[in-house]
Amino acid sequence: MAEKKSILLLLPTLQLNGSSETLAALKKKAAILPNADATGLEALAASLGGKTVDSAALAGAEDALLVVNGDEAALAAALEAADRRTLIVVAAADGVAFYGLAINGKAGSVDRKVCAQDIAVTIATISDLPVVEDCTGAVIYQVMKNPNLKLEEIKKLKEALMRMESVIQRDNREPWDKHDCA
Structure with missing residues (x-):
């Protein structure tokens, strides 16, 4: 059985409300949280065992959680590397998008205010990653196909x-x- 995998894309220069072919592919099946605050998400991903890689290493990586800093090219590489057992989380300048494994692509825009703790625990829940005991986040059930x-x-x-x-x-x-x- 193939293992679940998550890719966290930290793209501070990307605007989710922009228009490009890559963003259109993402938004077609993504749940978007425009009221998300992703401050500190990279450190939380590291506490979940996330491994920081560049976008060129996404295709062959076998780690459960990969963290990529980049731009729209990194998003394109992540969408290309993803399969049906992959969760992609995009932390952009104007919100966060969840795409792939267990995500309700028809959810559209979810107005719930969330913080980095909520995003991290949602990634951990979907991808079967261990959560640290001092975690205070809440799972974002509104983006999931099945709560x-x-x-x-x-x-x-x-x-x-x-x-x-x-x-x-x-x-x-x-x-x-x-x-x-x-």
């Missing part, structure tokens, strides 16, 4: 565990005998 994301994941894991236990109790490994992973 009960973690409950659904736990439910699926419990169901899979029950199926595996029933197979073990029957002492019948038929489904696994057909695969090399057994």
